[in-house]
Amino acid sequence: MDMTSNTSNQKENAPTNVVGKPMDRVDGPAKVTGAARYSAEISVPGTVYGVLKTSTIAKGRITNIDTSRAAKEPGILNIFTHQNLPKPAKTPKQVEKWRAAQSYLPMQDDQVQYAGQPVALVVAATLEAATQAAALIKVTYQADAPIDSYHDPKAELFDPQKIQQGKKDSHVVRGNPKQAYDGAAIKHEATYVHAINHHSPMEPAATLAVWEGTDKLTVYESSQNVTMHQGALADLLGMPREQIRVVTKYIGGGFGCKGSFWPHTILTVLAAKAVNRPVKLALTRQQMFTGVGHREDQEQTLQLGATTDGKLVSIVHSKKATTSPWDNYTESNGKIMDMLYACPNYSTTYELARANVMTSVWMRAPGEAPGSFALESSMDDLANQLNIDPLEIRLRNYADHDYSNDKPWSSKSLKQCYTRGAELFGWDKRNAKPGQNRKGRMLVGHGMASATYPVHSSQGTARVRLFADGHAVVEAGATDLGTGTYTVMTQVSADALGLPPEKIRFELGDTRLPTAPGSGGSVAAGTVASSIMAAAEDVWDKVVKMAVADKKSPLYKAKPTDVKVELGRMFLAKDPKKGETLLAALGRNGQPDIEGSGTGKYGAGYEEKNFGQNGADPNNDNKEKKTGGHSMHSFGAHFCEVEVDPDLGTVRITRWVGVHGVGTVLNLKTATSQMMGGAIYGIGAALMEDTFRDPNYARYTNADLAGYHVPVNADIPNIQVEFVPETDPYINYLGVKGIGELGMVGVAAAVGNAIFNATGRRMRSLPITPDKVLEALRQPA
C-alpha cells in the first residue's frame, strides 16, 4: 500500500471518539424486531419442556406423591420427584459459596422447608402437557406450623457472626460509639422497616439444558454471570469446567436475581441428563417469587449522636432480618453508614431469625438501598430538629476521606452533585418548615438525599481481533442486563482501534469467550472496558512492533516505547505528526488480521497494579492517612418533589433531579437511562413494592404483577439526570465507575424526606402506601 492509500485510509478511519456519546443501543433493532432471542426463546432440535410443581405448604414432610393422573397426559417423558431424581455429584452447599446463594437443594428428600419449593418436575413434549401434568400431580403433606419471619413469636433471633455468605462480620465497631452516643448533646433514635421486595424482572428465569452424551453440557441460562453458572455447575456435577458451556445473549432485567445459582437450573440440568433430551424450563411469574430470592424483610434501629451544630459524633446501627433455615444471608446495610459521613464513632450489629422462606439474595444496591433509607431519613430529622438545611447538615458532615478505613478517596464529587442538583431543582426556594406548602388541596414537599455505591474490585479478560479490512471482533464473556453492555463496549472498542462503531462486532454472554465478570455489584462496565483496553493494547504493541520494523512506515526504527497510540493511530510521543494508523501498518504487512488479549482490572486491583502495592500516590494530600490505596466510591444526590393528598393519603412524585459523579460516562444515553431506572426502582421500593407473606402459612398472597405493584409510567414524573465531570485515575483504565446500583441509593429517603417536608410526618416503614400516610396524618405532627 502506498502513501496515498494510507492517507485515505486514515481519513476513512478518522478518529471516532465515540466514548461518552449518547449512541443508540446496538442491540436495539434486534430487540424491537424480535430477532433477539432470550434464554426461554431458544430451542434446539428435540427440545422438550420442564415444568415445576412447587410445595403448597411451607414446612413439613411429603407423605405421598401420586403421579398416576399426570402420567396419562400426552407426551410425558418423565415425572421427577425426590424419589427418582438423579442425585448430583455434590450439593449446592459444596459449591463455592457465593455462587449458590441458597445452599439447600430441594427434591433430595421428603422435607419441605419453604412454600413454593419444587417438589416435582414434569418433562413433556409440550409445555401445555407438562403444565397440566404438574397440576394433576397430587402431593400429600404432613404439615407443621411454619415460622414466617423474624416477627413470628416462634422465631429466635441469633447473632450470625458472619453475614453475606461468610464474607462480612456481623459486628463492626470503630471508635467508641456507645460512649460517644451517650455523651452526645443531641441524640436521635429511630427504627426503620423495609418490606419484602422481589426483583421482578420482565424476563422470567429460564434454563435450557443440552447434553451431548454424558460429559458435555451446554446451558442457555438467563444468567447475569455465565462464568459463575459454569463454575457452579462444574462444582455441582463434578465435571471439568471446560466441558460446560453457558450462554446468555440477552437478559430482560435481573436486578441481582439472575446472579446466583438457583434450584431450577440444577433440577433442569439433572432432568435433561436423565431423559437424554434438551430440557427447557422457565419459571412462571408466581414461581419467580419463590425461585430466585428476594430482598429480605428487615428492620433497622439507628442512633445518631450529634453536636448542637449538627456534627455527627456517633452512629450506632443494628438490624434484624429474616433468613432461611440454612443460610445467613442478609444485606450489609451498615456499610454506607460507616463511610458516608465524617463520624469518628460507629458500630453495627446484625441479628437474624430463621424462618421457612428461601434464602434472600442481593437485590439492586443490596444494603446501600435500605441502609441509606435509615441514615438519610435520620439525617433529615436531625436537620429539621436543629433547624439546619438538609444540604447544609450534609456539608457539615462531609467526609473528606473515608472514615471507615482512613483512606483518601480515589475521587469524590459529592459536593458538586449537591450544588448542581440544588441548582437544577431550585432547592433555595424550598420552605424548610414542614406542612406549609400547598397546591390546591395537595401538600407539596421537597426532599433530598445522598447516594453512594462502592467500586468493588474485579477483573476480567477480553480478546480483540482487528482485521486489515477495517473491522474488528471484540469478545468478552460478560453479560448485558439490557442496560447497554453491548453498546458501551462497542464504543470503547471503536475508540481503542480508531474504527467507527459500525465496524465493531462485540460478542458477550458465552463461557467460550474470554472470562469476564458478570453484571452485578456495578462492576461490569468498568471491568470489561478495562479488559478491552488491555486486549487492544496487546494489539497495539504487536502492530507497533510491525511498524518500527517496516521500512515503509513513518515509525521505522522508532523505539516502541516512544510510540503512543490514540484512536487507532500510532505516533511518536515527541512528534505526533509522525505516525500512521494501525490498519495502515497491518495492511502493508499483508496480514489479514491480528489478535490481542488482555486482563483488565477494576478497583483496588487496578490501583495496586498501576500504583504499587499500597496504591502509593505521589499527589496524596492525605499523607497522614494509612497507606493501602484509595477508597473508591461513586456518589450522587437526589432531589424530589412530592404532592401528598391529605385526605386520601396518596403520594405522587412530581419532580425528580439526580446528579451523580461516576467517573467517565461511557454513553450519556444509556447511563442516563440507568440512573432514571435506578430512581424508578427506588420509587417502587419507597411507595409500593411489598410482598405479603401470610403469617400462618408463610406463603405469599400477592405473588404476581397485579398484586405486587411496581411503578407504572403514571407514577413517574420527568426525571432529570446529570453527571458532574469527574476524573479518576485509580479505578481503571478509562476511569469508569459503576452506575447500575448508585441511582437507587437514597431514593426512598429522598421521597420520605419530601413527604416529611410536605406533611410534617416522618414515614419510617417502606413502602409508604396511602394507608400509612393517612395513619400518620391522624397523629399529631
Next chain:
Amino acid sequence: MNNFSYLQAEKAKEATAAKRDDKSAAFIAGGTTLLDLMKLNVENHDQLIDVNMLPFRGIEMNKNGLRIGALERMSDVGEHPLVVQNFPAVSQSLLLAASAQLRNMASIGGNVLQRTRCGYFRDTAFPCNKREPGTGCPALEGDHRNLAILGTSETCIATSYPGDLAVALTALDAVLTLENAKGKQREVPITKFYLLPGTTPQRETVLEADELLVAVTIPQTEAARKSMYLKVRDRASYAYALVSAAVGLEVQGGVIRSAKVALGGVGTQPWRAPEAEKLLVGKAPSEAVFRAAAEAALRGAKPREHNAFKVEMAQNTLVRALSEVAA
C-alpha cells in the same frame, strides 16, 4: 389449565342451551378474568362457550336510558360520547380500570362478573371458603388489607366484585337484562344482582347457570349527568381500588334534590349507601353535610387489623367526590 372443548355460539339460544347441558362449561367473552383463573386452576371448565359472536352490542339511548350491549368493550364504552356526556361516573370507572390492553379486550358483561382479587382465592394452595366451601377463610387472620369492611361474614370478607364499573352502575340504578336457555329475558336491578357472602360465599350473583347477561341499562337522570367516579389506589394507574366512590347529585336552587352514592373496595359487593343519600337529599351542599353522609355510609363497617384505614379513606373519598360534583 385443563383441556377444554370450545364452542363458538352464533345464537344466544345455542350458548345458553350448551351451558344448561354442561355443568362445567363457562361463557367466555374477553377472557381476561376467566383465562387467568383457569391458568391458576382456580376455575376448571371442560367447555368454553364463546359468546363474542352474539349480537349483544350497541350503545344507544332509548326511553329507559342508555342501553349498553354486554359484549361492548370497556374502552369503547368508556370513550363513547353518550357515556362521557350523560354518565361521567361510568366513563371514568371504565377508563380508570385495568390497562389499555385489558380494556380493549374486556367486555361489559365480563366486567360485571369479574371475580375477587383475594390472594387466597387465587392460589389453590390456600384454603378458601369461596373457592372450596367449608375449607376456611385465611384472610380473616392474614392478608385482608384490600378486602371488605361492609357486608362481610365470618365465612368470607372478600371484595367479591373488586372492580370499578359495577360501582358506578350501582350508584346510578342500572338494570341488567338476563336471558336463559328458554329464551326468556328478565330484568334485575344491579342492586339486587350481587349476593352477600353469608354462609355461601361461593354464590356471588343471582345469575342462573343457563343465563347470559345481555345488556345493561342506565336510567338517564340529572344526577347521572352530574356524576363522578373517584378511585384511590396504591399506584397511579393499573391497580384495583383501595376504595372508590361513585356519586351523582342533582342540585336545584341550592338544594340537593337527588343523590346517588355507592362505594367500591369496601363492600363484599358494590356498596350502595342509601343512608347517605337520605341525609343528602333536601340539604344545601356543604362539607358538613357531605361529612355526615360519609359517616352514615360507613356506619356498621367491620374493619380488621390491616383494612381499618378503609373507613376513614372511604369517608374522605366520598366527601371529596361529593364536593367535586357539587362544585
